[in-house]
Amino acid sequence: MVCKWMPIIVADRCTGCGLCVDACGPKSLAMVDGIAVLTLPDTCGSEEHCIAACRDEAIQMAWLPLSGDRTVGRWSDGAEPRPVPCSDAAQDGNGSSAQ
Numbered sequence: 001m002v003c004k005w006m007p008i009i010v011a012d013r014c015t016g017c018g019l020c021v022d023a024c025g026p027k028s029l030a031m032v033d034g035i036a037v038l039t040l041p042d043t044c045g046s047e048e049h050c051i052a053a054c055r056d057e058a059i060q061m062a063w064l065p066l067s068g069d070r071t072v073g074r075w076s077d078g079a080e081p082r083p084v085p086c087s088d089a090a091q092d093g094n095g096s097s098a099q
């Protein structure tokens with residue numbers, strides 16, 4: 001399975017401040033119903049600027065299943081370590097999680 005290194009937003013911790021959205025250069029994140037959501041995973045550069053911006057520790061990075069342009073962001077075909085197992089991180093596919 002091919003995965004990309006991308007943010008997961010823990011909805012229970014997100015306060016909706018929007019700092020991560022502002023910090024995301026390629027505008028991969030957006031506010032949806034007051035919670036940050038990875039709406040454009042294809043544009044994510046895997047640079048973790050959103051994590052640095054979040055004051056509430058509401059974002060964690062994980063290898064998430066995705067197909068697309070492998071020249072944008074960090075990708076793994078299984079060769080790299082996966083802090084969150086790729087299959088476990090599939091969740092609802094939009095980068096948010098209620099964990």
Ligand code: SF4
Pocket residue numbers: 009013014015016017018019020021035036053054055056057058059
């Ligand atoms: S910076 Fe953190 S708390 Fe603020 S909107 Fe983003 S995920 Fe939510």
